Amino acid sequence: MAYVHSYGCQQNVNDGEKIRGVLMDVGYGICDNVEQADLILFNTCAVREHAEQRVFGNVGALKRLKEKNPRLMIGICGCMAQQKSVVDKLRASYPYVDLVFGVDGIDRLPAILAERIRRGKRYLQDPVQRDAVVEEMPIRRDSGFRAWLPIMYGCDNFCTYCIVPYVRGRERSREPQAVLEEFQSLVAAGYKEITLLGQNVNSYGKGLAEPMDFADLLNLLCQTPGDYKVRFMTSHPKDASHKLIDTIAANDHLCKHIHLPVQSGSDRVLSAMNRHYTSAQYLELIDYAKEKIPGVTFSSDIIVGFPGETEEEFEQTLELVKQVGYMQLFTFIYSRRGGTKAAEMPDPTTHAEKAARMERLLRTQDEVAFPRIAAMAGQTVRVLVEGCGRTPGTLNGRLDNNLVVEFPGGEELIGSWADVELTGSRAALLTGRAVTNA
């Protein structure tokens, strides 16, 4: 039996689904409990220091399992395994880790396992970067109604804080035909929500034999007949075009929600981050989307305490948050990543000051979002029922605009569409009652 745990972004979660598919192909069963496993794989994330520490902690906790079951194999893969310093540390200090392979090693996993078993000793691969696009990998998806669909891999943007271009390699797009075939097979299999993935989906298509842009890809995919919705992430503001927004406005399959990470509201900080847009350009794009897409909602990622961020620059971020009126924010305190440009920048602000800024940002976001969410009461919306709600006897449904509503209902509705009348809200969570089932 194999246990696979993925950390980090959806790209990594999708890689974890492929790892499970590959393992099932060579005869493994999949379990969700480490105690039952004779192969444990941690598919890791390196984006912040905290993510890495969690992995080291969780790997350390496996030592006792290995003592109980010497046949157990423990493996580390994913983005952390793309860093030489991590592989060296595992080699030196974690003797009970048997396997290490990077993000491009999934298709070779059967060979890696065979090699480990044949040699009878550890197989720790130093990072390699193949920059490959491997098609037709077996996959075991976590859900039967929501699917991740990568359209491109890697990143060439080198935002100065970010490790991703170093661990995920150069940007490369899948051929539109391969994306379309996978998309059609998902719709045919009854998937209701398909999320297209890439670190910067708006630069899709560069370098293809016949270049194609992201809006064209969306139009191509959405010609597929069926009752489904499409989401995508992540859009980089520097490459998000009016054409993309017009496409979202014109197509009913595309959710009226845009995740558009701004990172900071200060032009000095944005430039130091190498983001290639100003707050004015960002706001112009937001205004255009608000004008063209009635009811559109936005979410964003924000980094607090980038090296040298002043109080005034931070306040510009607060201003921008208010101006956009995001429904959802993913907020991070800057984490220094060795090898990136920002790691060399002077960073005089204390952690306590950064944590205080984070608190203020979260409070501002609540003040912006909660009244807007509350004001939705009275509307009837179509939602995809994702699972059980926190309150016993309720379900959680996701709206087109990415908000979640909790409403009374039975588990048999999970994975289907439902019409829900919104009756109120608690913080960011809407509450409602089912009207009919679509």
Ligand code: SAH
């Ligand atoms: N490609 C996506 C995001 C990938 S990482 C994009 O460009 O938007 C997800 C988020 O993690 C980033 O948007 C950023 O807000 C955050 N992040 C990345 N590196 C970080 C770091 N070193 N410290 C803190 N947050 C970071």
Ligand code: SF4
């Ligand atoms: Fe990182 Fe920037 Fe690439 Fe996103 S676009 S993955 S933040 S380098």
Ligand code: F3S
């Ligand atoms: Fe983390 Fe790798 Fe994704 S570093 S955020 S899992 S691309």
